[in-house]
Amino acid sequence: xxxxxxxxxxxxxSIKNTLxxxxxxxxxxxxxxxxxxxxxxxxxxxxxxxxxxxxxxASSGSSSSSNPGPTPQSLSASxxxxxxxxxxxxxxxxxxxxxxxxSIPLPLMEYVENGRNPDxxxxxxxxxxxxxxxxxxxxxxxxxxxxxxxxxxxVAGMPELREDVxxxxxxxxxxxxxxxxxxxx
Numbered sequence: 001x002x003x004x005x006x007x008x009x010x011x012x013x014s015i016k017n018t019l020x021x022x023x024x025x026x027x028x029x030x031x032x033x034x035x036x037x038x039x040x041x042x043x044x045x046x047x048x049x050x051x052x053x054x055x056x057x058a059s060s061g062s063s064s065s066s067n068p069g070p071t072p073q074s075l076s077a078s079x080x081x082x083x084x085x086x087x088x089x090x091x092x093x094x095x096x097x098x099x100x101x102x103s104i105p106l107p108l109m110e111y112v113e114n115g116r117n118p119d120x121x122x123x124x125x126x127x128x129x130x131x132x133x134x135x136x137x138x139x140x141x142x143x144x145x146x147x148x149x150x151x152x153x154x155v156a157g158m159p160e161l162r163e164d165v166x167x168x169x170x171x172x173x174x175x176x177x178x179x180x181x182x183x184x185x
Contacts, residue, residue, distance in 0.1 A: 008096070011089065011092050011093050011096070014085065014092045014093075015089055017085050017088070018082070018086055018088075018089055021078070021085045022082060024078055025075075025078040025079065025081075025082055028074055028078050108121055144174070147172065148169075148174055151168070151169050151174065
């Protein structure tokens with residue numbers, strides 16, 4: 001695995017804090033709501049009047065004293081904390097120089113999201129690049145050889161262009177001396 005850039009440690013910590021705040025907010029939201037005062041008095045009256053088997057003071061529903069549920073203030077505080085965490089992640093990530101943010105190719109991310117090994121992707125990518133490089137090298141050699149043959153044929157057909165052809169050959173990395181016969185001396 002590649003080493004983690006030390007500049008990204010602060011961003012990583014900010015993201016961890018944000019995830020923690022999201023978890024706390026979800027926990028607050030998923031806890032049951034506190035019963036309203038009118039529903040408590042109705043439960044007590046119903047228990048006493050209907051001959052319910054529950055002892056007086058015990059409610060037939062969930063106990064409100066063990067899990068009071070979220071209050072609007074606690075939800076508001078959780079949302080405010082989450083908002084501050086998200087702003088912290090944004091400002092920390094924005095303040096980093098561009099070269100510190102790694103550029104991960106989109107096909108690699110899709111490959112990993114599909115449950116495949118990134119090492120296999122890397123190996124396949126290297127093999128593809130090697131094949132394309134070999135193809136490009138072959139084309140380059142073919143054009144180089146064509147340049148040399150064309151220069152020889154041009155000098156053989158029009159000897160007055162020898163200096164111009166030699167200048168072009170020298171500037172393009174070709175042979176310095178042209179025979180005019182289609183091969184080197």
